[in-house]
């Protein structure tokens with residue numbers, strides 16, 4: 001078993017002429033929560049989207065360097081993009097369930113990966129397991145046919161996580177998953193993350209330093225496309241090595 | 255001359271109201287006339303019998319059936335074609351000069367007078383492909399005429415689906431095609447249907463495109479195959495009004511009434527579908 005789920009080497013990313021990532025080099029530990037913090041526009045989302053190659057969809061993107069996942073460079077030309085995205089899933093900033101029923105949202109991934117079976121029992125059992133894994137079953141078991149977009153934002157975000165877990169990913173990328181939520185909902189999601197950590201590797205981008213401090217094992221601080229400092233969360237917050245990190249966490253910057 | 259603001263407000267409101275009235279009144283008047291004069295003709299026999307006595311009595315069944323066939327044929331042809339074109343233009347096409355030209359052409363086709371479609375259909379389907387004057391030729395001609403409506407409304411519907419849906423789907427490992435099939439089209443469906451039904455309404459009411467390609471003055475029996483000619487409501491109305499002497503006004507208006515009801519019904523269905531889905535959608 002590899003200790004690291006993801007490792008980047010000399011990673012540079014350009015949007016046209018603009019360099020959004022500069023020589024980023026770090027590793028994401030397996031079955032741990034790694035958080036990326038930094039001021040707005042420093043490239044956190046960009047870095048996250050490097051891992052499931054969602055940046056490929058942006059026109060004019062150029063990427064150099066390596067990102068290793070399961071001992072292979074995911075930017076090698078023979079990478080199976082669909083398999084990669086199946087294994088490295090993403091939770092977005094705004095909860096974005098489809099405007100269809102809760103149940104239909106859950107089975108979306110089944111349909112895409114040809115795992116859908118008509119059997120009522122199978123589907124019901126499946127929905128139950130999925131919702132249980134995100135601590136939603138008790139709330140929603142009688143509402144499977146309700147419109148997902150009518151749920152509370154916290155429930156929507158959890159449902160989106162359930163929809164993602166259906167395709168059996170190994171890594172979960174979360175881009176400010178709580179920024180649309182109130183503090184209580186945020187706490188609930190963080191609780192869920194601790195639960196998920198047992199089975200998944202999680203990378204979370206957050207604006208919220210307290211959140212990074214609460215949930216993550218390791219933290220990276222980014223500034224203007226550079227990964228300034230990376231290390232154990234405790235250390236980074238209590239004894240930062242770099243002056244710029246210290247400025248940021250003590251609130252003198254950003 | 256200067257009015258105090260509240261009065262100016264009132265005057266402006268009044269002027270705008272009268273203008274609107276001018277737009278709506280003629281339409282209402284036409285409808286009123288058709289309903290008033292036509293409703294008396296409507297009977298079971300009128301809707302289900304063949305014309306009699308040189309179309310001066312009896313029913314208009316063959317015209318209703320003909321219009322139904324033509325519209326069905328047009329949709330069968332134009333919906334898949336238009337939908338695929340819309341998907342290509344919205345989801346796949348790059349911004350090249352060729353694609354810009356295609357988009358421009360589609361917009362322009364919508365503005366072509368319908369009689370030009372009639373001539374085009376005659377030249378291409380009737381003469382060149384030798385389909386003759388037939389339901390096939392007429393349907394294809396009508397289909398081409400409503401293509402821009404279907405493409406444009408389908409594109410609008412597809413473009414209105416939030417990018418986040420595509421992003422989620424792709425991030426779950428879906429192919430582009432699966433994304434379109436599962437994450438885009440289901441949410442664009444109401445808009446696509448609306449466009450289709452508006453197209454049907456248009457196809458049902460046009461005379462010029464069917465004039466040279468399918469429409470028969472009078473047929474003693476219903477069409478038996480797609481290579482037969484057919485009667486159709488708009489053309490039948492034209493025939494009754496100008497080509498046959500001494501037709502009872504009631505029959506003419508009755509025919510117009512039936513056509514009007516069909517077209518209005520189509521529009522009503524379109525509006526219902528749209529508002530139904532609009533109330534459900536939330537993003």
Ligand SMILES: Nc1ncnc2c1ncn2[C@@H]1O[C@H](COP(=O)(O)OP(=O)(O)OP(=O)(O)O)[C@@H](O)[C@H]1O
Nearest residue numbers: 015018020039040041042043044045046047058207
């Ligand atoms: N598609 C794009 N094209 C060009 N530049 C982009 C694009 N996306 C992001 N950028 C730029 O790249 C830089 C990093 O953006 P990114 O979204 O990764 O920042 P972020 O750290 O996630 O910010 P935030 O905290 O506001 O979400 C920004 O300067 C942004 O303007």
Ligand SMILES: [Mg+2]
Nearest residue numbers: 044045046175
């Ligand atoms: Mg961001």
